[in-house]
Amino acid sequence: MKKVSFAEFGGPDVLHLIAAEEPHAGPGRIRIAVRAAGVNPVDWRIREGQFREVRPLDLPAGVGLDAAGVVDEVGEGVEGVEVGDRVFGEGVDTYAELAVLSAWARMPEGLTFEEAAGYPSVVETALRVIRESGVRPGQTLLVSGASGGVGSAVLQIARDRGITVIGVAGAANLEYLRDLGALATTYGDGWVERVRALGTVDAALDLAGSGVIRELVELTGDPRRVISIADLGAPDLGVRFSGVAGSVPDALAEAVDLIARGKLHIPVEKSYALADAAAAHVDSQAGHTRGRRVIVI
Structure with a gap:
């Protein structure tokens, strides 16, 4: 089978499409013929x-989670x-023709493979950071980097929970x-x-890592009300860096419910061929x- 791999850390040019042995589903796992794989910022951060200091990685390594x-x-x-079931979920080395998933759910009706591949990690992350921020219905959440995948999910989930969002x-x-219901x-x-x-900001999320942590702390009045998923220097300013995933099966179940109720839709901005992973x-x-x-196989 074909998969995307890298043998050294570096820029996009270290990614190569190679011939690899097929993975197999061990206990508690399933294998899928991949139709689409989500492209997440964590993918290139790992690359x-x-x-590597906190999560050592043996090279060469594959790429992709969703x-x-x-x-x-x-x-x-x-x-x-x-x-034969159509599923979406999270696993390892998903930029490939075949991939093993550790968490999955049946695809909701009406969702394409390309669309479905964009949901797993971003919905888990969105649910996690909303929870960690402590924001409650009736309060206001500020989201920096609001238009990406995680931001799109945060805006819609927060709206469904009665939280006002400034994006x-x-x-x-x-x-x-x-259009997603945010003030912008x-x-x-x-x-x-x-x-x-x-409006008055009760909590804030940094989703882009664009150097705005100090301003978010200023706007909330308390570094404990700010969560970052993108700025590794956030803890130096007393802000939590959220990088440990919660329950992916629970997140997928909530995603299915939100999609079925018409409360969550994350558009696909661009699709790429497997050979074009570096461009992605x-x-x-x-x-x-x-x-x-997303990458389409």
């Missing part, structure tokens, strides 16, 4: 070696899923944020004052994403 596809192998002890993004994405403003000179004009990483690192980027 660059940003986490995928959607068709079950073609079921491991020992797995119940409730059969060969900060590039000017081209303001209408997109408003841009970065640039005076952005803190523009946020204050929209270049675009992901450039930011300004509206929704998700």
Whole structure:
């Protein structure tokens, strides 16, 4: 089979499409014929070696966490899923023709493989950071980097829970944020004052790592009310860096419910071929994403 791999840490050019041995589903796992794989910022952060001190990685290594596809192998002890089922979920080395998943759910009706591949990690992350922020119904949550995959999920989940959201993004994405129910403003000179004009901030999320931690602390009045998933220096300012995933099966179940109720839709901004994984990483690192980027197999 073909998969994307890298033998050294570095830029997008270290990614190569190689021939590899097929993985197999061990106990409690399933294998899928991958139809699409989600592109997440954590993918290129791992590729660059940003986490090698806290999460050692044996090289060469594959890439990717999220995928959607068709079950073609079921491991020992797995119940409730059969060969031929259409599923989406999280596993390892998903930029590949075949991948093993450790958490999965049946794809909701009406969702394409490309769309489904964009949900697993971003919904888990969105649910986790909303929970960790402590924001409650009736309060206001500020989201920096609001137009990407996690931001798109946060905005919609928060709205469903009765939380007001102020989203900060590039000017081209303001209408997109408003369509998702958020109050919206841009970065640039005076952005803190523009946020204050929209309302009092009870908690804040840094989803883009764009160097705004001090301003988020200023707006909330307390570093304990700020959560970052993108700025590794956040703890130096008393802000929690959220990097440990919660229950992915629970997140997938909630995603299925939200999608079925018409409360969650994350658009696919761009799709790439498996051989173009490096280009997908270049675009992901450039930011300004509206929704998700996915690799189609």
